[in-house]
Amino acid sequence: MYLKRLELKGFKSFPTKTDIIFKEGITAIVGPNGSGKSNISDAVRWVLGEQSIKSLRGDKLEDVIFAGTDSKKPMNYCEVALTIDNSDEKLELDFSEVTIKRRAYRNGESEFFLNNKSCRLKDIKEILLDTGIGKDGYSIIEQGKVDEILSPNPVNRRKVFDEACGISKYRYKKQEAERNLKNTKENLERIDDIYLEIE
Ligand code: ATP
Numbered sequence: 492m493y494l495k496r497l498e499l500k501g502f503k504s505f506p507t508k509t510d511i512i513f514k515e516g517i518t519a520i521v522g523p524n525g526s527g528k529s530n531i532s533d534a535v536r537w538v539l540g541e542q543s544i545k546s547l548r549g550d551k552l553e554d555v556i557f558a559g560t561d562s563k564k565p566m567n568y569c570e571v572a573l574t575i576d577n578s579d580e581k582l583e584l585d586f587s588e589v590t591i592k593r594r595a596y597r598n599g600e601s602e603f604f605l606n607n608k609s610c611r612l613k614d615i616k617e618i619l620l621d622t623g624i625g626k627d628g629y630s631i632i633e634q635g636k637v638d639e640i641l642s643p644n645p646v647n648r649r650k651v652f653d654e655a656c657g658i659s660k661y662r663y664k665k666q667e668a669e670r671n672l673k674n675t676k677e678n679l680e681r682i683d684d685i686y687l688e689i690e
Pocket of ligand 1: 505
């Protein structure tokens with residue numbers, strides 16, 4: 492499984508459609524200061540579901556959309572598509588290539604697509620669990636992540652090991668089951684109240 496392609500349109504400093512193809516092995520992105528190198532890694536995190544605009548170095552949601560220059564009008568939406576080679580089927584999907592796409596509009600609306608089918612952020616999160624790729628995965632090592640791994644706080648360090656060992660998925664499912672149990676319990680209590688009122 493490896494990152495094969497990144498397509499950007501209207502994302503930060505990339506107003507026109509930009510296609511970046513990654514070959515197997517190491518790819519380095521070089522360029523002058525301010526040319527958009529970090530915007531490319533921001534795009535990867537954003538398409539994987541990053542919700543915190545601060546960690547994408549912005550203040551408000553629309554800061555990820557091309558804001559315009561003297562010669563180019565601002566865009567009304569932005570789109571990032573990330574294609575993963577899945578020939579080893581590490582992602583539990585029956586496709587040899589998986590494309591995750593996210594689109595956002597200035598009014599704050601955001602949409603996700605999995606192989607061009609509309610889906611929820613939750614679906615993306617679930618297929619990426621335990622692969623190390625998700626927005627909290629260890630495949631993107633930013634400065635804060637190094638601190639997290641080296642941190643004396645065992646809870647933070649454990650999160651990284653859980654993801655690598657394939658435990659995150661079960662932790663996530665357990666939390667979801669606990670949430671469902673809590674909701675069901677509350678619903679049962681409500682039904683009891685209604686019974687009492689009727690009797
Ligand atoms: P450095 O080497 O200094 O770290 P860099 O190559 O990583 O730089 P980035 O930080 O990726 O550069 O890009 C910064 C540029 O992106 C700035 O010129 C900034 O104006 C531009 N930029 C960021 N957000 C937007 C936006 N929403 N619309 C247009 N341009 C943007």
